[in-house]
Amino acid sequence: MIVSTDNLEPGFNFAYLDEQTKRSIRRSLLKAIAIPGHQIPFGSREMPMSYGWGTGGIQLTASIIGKNDKLKVIDQGADDTTNAVNIRRFFKKVCGVSTTEKTAEATIIQTRHRIPETPLRAGQTMVYQVPIPEPLRWLEPSEVETRKMHALSEYGAMYVRLYEDITQYGYIATAYDYPVMVNDRYMMRPSPIPRFDNPKLHMSEALQIFGAGREKRLYALPPYTSVKSLDFEDYPFTIESWGKACEFCGATNSYLDEVVVDNHGGRLWICSDTDYCSQRQSAQRQNAAAVSVVNTSSVSPEIFKNGGNRS
Amino acid sequence: MVTTTLPGFSEPVHEAQRTFKGLLDALSHPGQLYSPTVKIIPPEGLTPICASACLTLLDLETIVWLQPTLPNTVKNWLGFHTGCQFSEWPQDATFAIIGDMSSQSSLPDLKDFNQGSAEDPEHSTTMLIQVQDFTSGIAQRLNGPGILESIEIAPNLPKTFWDQWTRNHHTYPQGVDCFLLSHNTVMGLPRTAKVLATCPQITH
Numbered sequence: 001m002i003v004s005t006d007n008l009e010p011g012f013n014f015a016y017l018d019e020q021t022k023r024s025i026r027r028s029l030l031k032a033i034a035i036p037g038h039q040i041p042f043g044s045r046e047m048p049m050s051y052g053w054g055t056g057g058i059q060l061t062a063s064i065i066g067k068n069d070k071l072k073v074i075d076q077g078a079d080d081t082t083n084a085v086n087i088r089r090f091f092k093k094v095c096g097v098s099t100t101e102k103t104a105e106a107t108i109i110q111t112r113h114r115i116p117e118t119p120l121r122a123g124q125t126m127v128y129q130v131p132i133p134e135p136l137r138w139l140e141p142s143e144v145e146t147r148k149m150h151a152l153s154e155y156g157a158m159y160v161r162l163y164e165d166i167t168q169y170g171y172i173a174t175a176y177d178y179p180v181m182v183n184d185r186y187m188m189r190p191s192p193i194p195r196f197d198n199p200k201l202h203m204s205e206a207l208q209i210f211g212a213g214r215e216k217r218l219y220a221l222p223p224y225t226s227v228k229s230l231d232f233e234d235y236p237f238t239i240e241s242w243g244k245a246c247e248f249c250g251a252t253n254s255y256l257d258e259v260v261v262d263n264h265g266g267r268l269w270i271c272s273d274t275d276y277c278s279q280r281q282s283a284q285r286q287n288a289a290a291v292s293v294v295n296t297s298s299v300s301p302e303i304f305k306n307g308g309n310r311s
Numbered sequence: 312m313v314t315t316t317l318p319g320f321s322e323p324v325h326e327a328q329r330t331f332k333g334l335l336d337a338l339s340h341p342g343q344l345y346s347p348t349v350k351i352i353p354p355e356g357l358t359p360i361c362a363s364a365c366l367t368l369l370d371l372e373t374i375v376w377l378q379p380t381l382p383n384t385v386k387n388w389l390g391f392h393t394g395c396q397f398s399e400w401p402q403d404a405t406f407a408i409i410g411d412m413s414s415q416s417s418l419p420d421l422k423d424f425n426q427g428s429a430e431d432p433e434h435s436t437t438m439l440i441q442v443q444d445f446t447s448g449i450a451q452r453l454n455g456p457g458i459l460e461s462i463e464i465a466p467n468l469p470k471t472f473w474d475q476w477t478r479n480h481h482t483y484p485q486g487v488d489c490f491l492l493s494h495n496t497v498m499g500l501p502r503t504a505k506v507l508a509t510c511p512q513i514t515h
Contacts (some may be wrong), residue, residue: 016476023370026331027405031433033338034488034501036456040433064335151429183456183503185484192339207339222339222501225456288363 009093011030015062016094021045025063029209032220037182038150039133044216054087055213056130057110063107064125064209065091071099072106077114078254079274084112113198115278116156117254120206128191130212135179135189136300140153155187158230166235175240181228182221188196190227196239196255201227244269249280313452315388317352317510319366323434326351329369334490337499342453344445354388356381356410361492362388363417363442368437369393369406373446376424376436379417401425401436410438412468421475424487430485435502442491445498446451451488455503466491466498473506480505 013019019045028042033268047055065071071091075084078099087110088099100106103118110127121124139157149155158179165173178195182188190201191210201208201221208221221227231237243254247268255278256269273279319463320326326349345378346360369375371394377386383410389395398404401424409418427435443446450465451473468491478488486502501512 009359014328018331019324019327020370026335027368028433030334030338030437030488031435033457034337034503035432035484036503038432038484064328064332066332067325071418093493114367147430207335220339222457222503224459 005219007092008096012094015065015091016047017045017059017062021059022063025059027293028061028218029220031217032209033207033222034252035186036225037103037180037186037188037219039217039219041219046214048085048090051082051197052131054112054129056108056211056215056218057112057127057213058090060211060218061091061108061110062094064127065095067095067097069097069258070105071097072275073099073111074103074109074114074116074273074275075112076279077116077257080168080274085289088157103275104171104280111169112306113192113194114255114272115193115200117251117271117273118279120200120204123204126191126206126208128210130179130189130191130210131214132218133210133212133215133217134234135187150186153185155181158187158207159232162230162232163237166232169303171292172231172235179230181230182193183225184228187225187230188219189219191277194240194255195229195237198227198229198237199239203227203311231293244267246271246277249284251275251277251280262306313383313386314386314404315354315391317354317388319351320363321350323366326363327367330363332369333360333362333497334499336421337400337497338501339457339499340490341455341457341465341499341501343436343492344496346500347426354382356385357388358492358494360495360497361408364439364490364492365389365406365408368394369395371395373405374398375419376401376407377413378407378409378411380414383406386397388460404436407436407438409438412440412442412472415469415471419473421479422482423485426482426485426487429485432486434486436487438476438487438489439492439512440468440489442493444463444483444493445491445496449473449509450475452507453504455501455505456499458505461507464498473509476504477502477506 024043028040032040069279073084073087075081103116108125112129140146162172176194178191180188203224211218242256255272259270260267301309329347329400333345337345351359351363353359361478374396387448401419424436445466448465448467452461452463489500491498
């Protein structure tokens with residue numbers, strides 16, 4: 001594939017980061033894969049955008065991306081929101097790589113808080129933008145202590161938190177950033193994906209890497225790794241359901257966003273994954289076109305005549 | 312110390328990226344073979360893929376342990392191109408380069424290398440081990456993260472390595488990680504890779 005270098009911003013190394021930084025991130029990434037779910041400190045650099053806009057994910061993407069990669073960036077499932085558009089444009093500028101909105105075509109998918117509905121395949125890499133990597137942070141503010149808790153697999157406090165949910169609400173109310181156990185050893189924060197997406201982490205064919213720029217931590221899930229959402233025998237893990245269908249494509253199996261449409265409480269539900277939704281819509285249009293062709297060709301002259309008489 | 316006259320990567324940015332992608336894929340799919348295409352003239356004692364891996368991963372932040380049987384050309388070449396530090400103590404090493412597993416007398420046990428600590432298991436040594444091939448050794452069946460069900464491998468490694476590897480796996484999350492490197496192919500062996508069984512010798 002020929003990469004056009006015309007649009008490349010001059011004065012930067014390929015993928016913005018200098019080679020020394022890439023090497024140190026790459027070394028940490030390899031260790032992260034060898035210890036799935038374990039958070040590894042890395043020398044997070046200042047990026048040309050503020051913390052909270054995905055600097056961790058961007059640094060990981062910059063360390064792995066090559067000139068033949070195809071990049072997709074999503075923000076809450078959508079390809080066309082500010083964060084996604086800007087990150088895509090950033091990598092176009094500093095790498096000259098081609099980008100796509102189609103999940104199936106991408107080799108690297110950088111995401112903020114969703115996993116695409118289209119199943120990931122082997123060879124793809126998911127890069128998650130992570131605000132707070134430490135699952136135990138709201139239970140134990142001290143980093144010294146949480147590191148000890150991970151070393152000792154001391155995770156009882158999290159079960160108590162989930163149990164308190166059950167006593168207060170009657171069910172586990174955690175809706176996003178739902179804690180998981182990786183490879184039966186480390187507790188991990190899956191970044192703020194809805195718990196609807198948690199089952200997709202388990203035994204995924206794709207490599208999944210997580211970067212937190214402000215907190216300077218990265219972690220990884222190799223393909224085919226067991227990822228179990230925490231639950232209790234009598235309160236098993238469940239995912240959200242809406243009892244609605246997407247207004248545009250009619251999907252009932254995808255994550256739906258609720259949209260308020262007027263001042264009278266009117267609302268509708270649409271797919272959060274824009275690529276999945278638009279692919280379903282175009283498939284439906286094609287089917288409809290094919291069906292109408294079939295219908296006109298199969299209409300017998302008598303029926304046509306009767307239809308004519310009716311008017 | 313004689314400065315090497317051999318060049319490093321001809322395209323440092325892209326060849327390092329390609330090599331890293333190969334190493335990343337290899338470690339996330341233990342037991343599978345990857346051959347990133349890189350043109351490189353390695354120093355005497357290193358294979359092309361091992362030399363590429365060194366240029367990709369080593370720099371002035373890393374401490375390297377070299378197997379004493381490796382010729383001096385390796386040390387000179389690495390020192391010039393990467394600026395890495397060297398240590399004679401396996402315990403200090405962030406990376407260990409092993410040219411030949413069969414000369415056991417010059418090799419410490421895997422457990423003598425840095426194992427990392429309970430809180431920082433990532434501080435352990437990464438081993439770059441050169442092997443003759445991936446077919447003529449003792450066949451082993453592995454499973455673990457990165458492997459769907461199980462995979463059978465037979466890299467040319469002595470039996471003592473696999474005894475040490477089983478102990479290495481049992482100390483998880485501590486322990487070393489290995490890259491097995493032939494002439495231009497790499498296989499990853501992270502500490503999570505568990506030996507299920509030593510398979511009967513395959514007869515071809």
